[in-house]
Amino acid sequence: MPKYSRIFRRFLISYIIILIIPSIAGYMSYRTAISVTQSISIENKVTQLQKSQEILERRIAEVESFTRQLALNQDLSLLLTENLVDEKANVYGIWKISRDIKAYSQTNDFLKHFYIYLKNFNVIITPGNAYFRPEHYYLTSHYTNLTLEQWKSTILDKTHRSEMMPLSPFMNNGTQTSVMTFMQSLPLDSFNDSAPATVVTILDEQTINGLxxxxxxxxxxxxxxxxxxxxxxxxxxxxxxxxxxxxxxxxxxxxxxxxxxxxxxxxxxxxxxxxxxxxxxxxxxxxMENANKIKYITWSVTGVALFIGLIVGFMLSYRNSAPINRLLGVMKEQFGKDETLGRNEYDFLQGNISHILTNNKRLETELNRQLPLIRDAFLKRLIAGEFQSKEEIASAAAQADTGLNMSVGFTGILQINGYSGMDSVEILNELNAARLILKQILLESGRRLDIHMTDLGSDRIVAIFTPAIQEELEEVRKEDIEQLLTWLADTAFGEYRITITAAMSDPFASILEVSHAYEQARQALEYAVYMNRKGMVWFSETRIESNTYYYPIDVELRLISTIRAGDVEEAERIVQSIMEQNTQNRELSMEMKHQFIGELKGTLLKLLDQKALMESPMFEKMKDRIIGIQTQEGTEVISREITEIIVAMCGLISSKKSDIHIKTVKQINDYIGEMYADPDLNLYRIAEKVERPEKYISQLFKEVTGTNLSDHLEKVRMDHAAELLKHNEYNVDEIAIHVGYNSSHSFRRAFKRVMGVSPTTFRQSIKE
Missing domain, CATH: 3.30.450.60 (Beta-Lactamase)
Known part of the structure; x- marks a missing residue:
C-alpha cells in the first residue's frame, strides 16, 4: 500500500462513481429500448394474428358462397327433384354436375376436397367423379373416429345450416390427417330432418395452418x-x-x-x-430476438467500456494523486505537522495553503501600503538634495516605482489658502481631503506631463513636473504648466471652493537640480505670501534682495501660525532657534541686527491684527511694549522680551479664541434669519456666505450651539410659521411658501415634527 493510498482510493472511487452514473442511465435506456421492442413485437404478432383471422374467415366465407352458388345451379336443382326410374339414376345429370364443380376445386384450395350427397339417388358427387354407393367413398376418405353408419347418420342424413364440425382425424387415400368439416344442406331453406342434398367441404388442417x-x-x-x-x-x-x-x-x-x-x-x-x-x-x-440482440450488444459494449474506464480511472487516480502526495510531503517537511494530518489530507493542505496565502496577501498588502510612503520619502529626499549622483537617484526611483523621467522639468509648491491658524482635528481632516482632491485633479488633467507630488505640511503640496514618457517630449513648456495650474485653480474653486497659491521654480536641466528648483519655488512662495499675491507666482518674477541674517518666510509663517494657535512651547522653540541662528552661527553687523530685530518686531505687530488681540484691553499696552523693544539692547534681553510678549499673546489668543467661533455662528444665525424664506437656502449657500467650507461651519455650529445646522434652520422656519398661524392673513399653503417650502405636504410634516401638532390644530388652539 502506498503511503498516501487514501488519496488514490478517493480519486478511484470518484471515477468509479462517474462510470456508474452513466451506466445506470444506459441501463435505464436499455430497459426502455427492450420494453419498446417488446411492445412492437407484441403489436406485430397481434396484427399478424388478426390478418390471419381475416383471411381464414374470408376463405370460410368463400366456402359458404360456394354452397349458395350450388343452390342456384339449375342442373343440381333438377337432380334434387328427380327420383329413381326403374331404379336407375340420371347418370348424365350426375356426370354433368361432377364436371361443372370440378372447376371450383381447381381454383380454390379450400375446395379441393368436397362432395355433394344426393339423398334421392344415394350418390356422392365429387369433382370429376361420382360414388353411387357412399360406402365406396367411405373406403377412400373417411373419419377415423366415425363408423360408416355414424358418418351417414351424422353428416349425410341430417340437415345442416352452415355448420362446422370440429377438428377430427381423417383418412384420405391412405393418408392420415385432421380436418374441419363445413356442412350445408340443399336447398338452403331445408328445415326438415332429411334434406334432399348435403354439401360437405373437407378443410384440411394443413391448409388452415398455412394461413x-x-x-x-x-x-x-x-x-x-x-x-x-x-x-x-x-x-x-x-x-x-x-x-x-x-x-x-x-x-x-x-x-x-x-x-x-x-x-x-x-x-x-x-x-x-x-x-x-x-x-x-x-x-x-x-x-425478444431483436431485443436480445440489443441486450447482447449493450452488455458487451457496457462491459468493455467499464473495463476500459476502470483502467483509465486507475491511471488517472495515480496520476492525480501523485502530485498531491508530493505536495503533502513538502508541506510536512516545511511545517513539521505530521501529527496533525489526521484522516483528511485535504484539510491539512487547505490549512497550510490558506496560511501561506494569508501571509502572502498580508505581505503584499503591507508592501502596497508602504509603497506610497516609500515614494513620498523618495520625493522628500530628492527635494532636500540628499542624493549625490544620478545613479543613486535612478536606483531609489526604481525601488519606489515612481517612473520619474530623468530629464528637464519644473518644481512647484501649491499652498491651500484660508486655513492659517486653524489646527483642530476637523480642519486637519479638511486639509487632508483638500490635498487629495488637488492631487487627483492634477493626475487626471496632466496628460502630457508626469507629475510627482508629496505633502509639505498640512496645507502645501510639492509637485515635480516632468515630460510624460509616453508622449516622448524633450521639454516641459512654461505655457503648459501655466494653463494646467490655472485650470486647477478654477476647478478647485468652482467645484470645491478651494483657493490655492502656486509658486513655481525656473526649469531644471537635470534631476540633480530638483532640490535647487525646490528652493526657488519656496522663495517664490515666500515672496507671494510677503507680497500678498494670489494665484500663480514664478521664481523669475521675485526680486527679493538677499540678507545676511537668517529669518526665512516659512519660519516666520510657522511662528505666526504657532502663536495664533496659542502653542507657547513651540513658539518659544522657534524664537530660540532663530536667535541661535543669528547669534551663534552668524556675526551680524549693527545694521543687519537692526533689520533682523525690526523683522521680528514686524512679525509681532502683524500678530496684533488678530481680532482676539485687537479687542483685548491689553492691546495698546502690548503694542507699546513691542514698539519699545530697543535694537541696541543685547540679544539675550531682546530674546527674553520677545518671549514674554509671545507668552502674553498666546494667553490672550487662547482665552479669546472661542469668540471668533461665536461670531461666525452669529453671522450664520443672522444670515438664516434674513434668508429663511428662500427655499434654496442650504448648507452650501450658508458656507458661501461666511466664506468657510461646508463641513467646517457644520461642525463649528454643532460645537458652539449643540444643535445641527439643518435642525436650526428648520426650527427658525417653524417659529416664523407659528407667528403667521396666529393670524388669519394667510392659509396653510401660503404660509408654507412664506417660510421656504415649495410643498405644503413637506411643511405640514416638518411643523408637526417640530411643534408636535399639525398647523391646522395649532391655529385652532390659538383661536380657542
Missing amino acids: LSGLRDPDGGWTYISDAQGHTLSLQGINQQEIEQLSSDKRLNKEEMSQFYQDDLVITIRSEQSGWVYRAGIPRHNL
Whole structure:
C-alpha cells in the first residue's frame, strides 16, 4: 500500500462513481429500448394474428358462397327433384354436375376436397367423379373416429345450416390427417330432418395452418382455433391435452388480448362474426430476438467500456494523486505537522495553503501600503538634495516605482489658502481631503506631463513636473504648466471652493537640480505670501534682495501660525532657534541686527491684527511694549522680551479664541434669519456666505450651539410659521411658501415634527 493510498482510493472511487452514473442511465435506456421492442413485437404478432383471422374467415366465407352458388345451379336443382326410374339414376345429370364443380376445386384450395350427397339417388358427387354407393367413398376418405353408419347418420342424413364440425382425424387415400368439416344442406331453406342434398367441404388442417404460418417461428410457437362452443377447429404446434390444460388454468385471462403465460406470449382474439377464438403462442426468446440482440450488444459494449474506464480511472487516480502526495510531503517537511494530518489530507493542505496565502496577501498588502510612503520619502529626499549622483537617484526611483523621467522639468509648491491658524482635528481632516482632491485633479488633467507630488505640511503640496514618457517630449513648456495650474485653480474653486497659491521654480536641466528648483519655488512662495499675491507666482518674477541674517518666510509663517494657535512651547522653540541662528552661527553687523530685530518686531505687530488681540484691553499696552523693544539692547534681553510678549499673546489668543467661533455662528444665525424664506437656502449657500467650507461651519455650529445646522434652520422656519398661524392673513399653503417650502405636504410634516401638532390644530388652539 502506498503511503498516501487514501488519496488514490478517493480519486478511484470518484471515477468509479462517474462510470456508474452513466451506466445506470444506459441501463435505464436499455430497459426502455427492450420494453419498446417488446411492445412492437407484441403489436406485430397481434396484427399478424388478426390478418390471419381475416383471411381464414374470408376463405370460410368463400366456402359458404360456394354452397349458395350450388343452390342456384339449375342442373343440381333438377337432380334434387328427380327420383329413381326403374331404379336407375340420371347418370348424365350426375356426370354433368361432377364436371361443372370440378372447376371450383381447381381454383380454390379450400375446395379441393368436397362432395355433394344426393339423398334421392344415394350418390356422392365429387369433382370429376361420382360414388353411387357412399360406402365406396367411405373406403377412400373417411373419419377415423366415425363408423360408416355414424358418418351417414351424422353428416349425410341430417340437415345442416352452415355448420362446422370440429377438428377430427381423417383418412384420405391412405393418408392420415385432421380436418374441419363445413356442412350445408340443399336447398338452403331445408328445415326438415332429411334434406334432399348435403354439401360437405373437407378443410384440411394443413391448409388452415398455412394461413397461420406467419405466427410460428422456426424455433417454436403454436396456434389454436376453437369455435364458439370451445371445440377445437385447428391445432398447430400443440396437442389437445396441452390446450385443455391451458384453457383450464386460472392464471390465463381468457379475455386479455396479449399476456405472458409460463414462457410464452399468448395472443387471443375472438371473431365477432363467428365467435371463433384464435389463439397463438410465441416463445419469449423468439419474440425478444431483436431485443436480445440489443441486450447482447449493450452488455458487451457496457462491459468493455467499464473495463476500459476502470483502467483509465486507475491511471488517472495515480496520476492525480501523485502530485498531491508530493505536495503533502513538502508541506510536512516545511511545517513539521505530521501529527496533525489526521484522516483528511485535504484539510491539512487547505490549512497550510490558506496560511501561506494569508501571509502572502498580508505581505503584499503591507508592501502596497508602504509603497506610497516609500515614494513620498523618495520625493522628500530628492527635494532636500540628499542624493549625490544620478545613479543613486535612478536606483531609489526604481525601488519606489515612481517612473520619474530623468530629464528637464519644473518644481512647484501649491499652498491651500484660508486655513492659517486653524489646527483642530476637523480642519486637519479638511486639509487632508483638500490635498487629495488637488492631487487627483492634477493626475487626471496632466496628460502630457508626469507629475510627482508629496505633502509639505498640512496645507502645501510639492509637485515635480516632468515630460510624460509616453508622449516622448524633450521639454516641459512654461505655457503648459501655466494653463494646467490655472485650470486647477478654477476647478478647485468652482467645484470645491478651494483657493490655492502656486509658486513655481525656473526649469531644471537635470534631476540633480530638483532640490535647487525646490528652493526657488519656496522663495517664490515666500515672496507671494510677503507680497500678498494670489494665484500663480514664478521664481523669475521675485526680486527679493538677499540678507545676511537668517529669518526665512516659512519660519516666520510657522511662528505666526504657532502663536495664533496659542502653542507657547513651540513658539518659544522657534524664537530660540532663530536667535541661535543669528547669534551663534552668524556675526551680524549693527545694521543687519537692526533689520533682523525690526523683522521680528514686524512679525509681532502683524500678530496684533488678530481680532482676539485687537479687542483685548491689553492691546495698546502690548503694542507699546513691542514698539519699545530697543535694537541696541543685547540679544539675550531682546530674546527674553520677545518671549514674554509671545507668552502674553498666546494667553490672550487662547482665552479669546472661542469668540471668533461665536461670531461666525452669529453671522450664520443672522444670515438664516434674513434668508429663511428662500427655499434654496442650504448648507452650501450658508458656507458661501461666511466664506468657510461646508463641513467646517457644520461642525463649528454643532460645537458652539449643540444643535445641527439643518435642525436650526428648520426650527427658525417653524417659529416664523407659528407667528403667521396666529393670524388669519394667510392659509396653510401660503404660509408654507412664506417660510421656504415649495410643498405644503413637506411643511405640514416638518411643523408637526417640530411643534408636535399639525398647523391646522395649532391655529385652532390659538383661536380657542
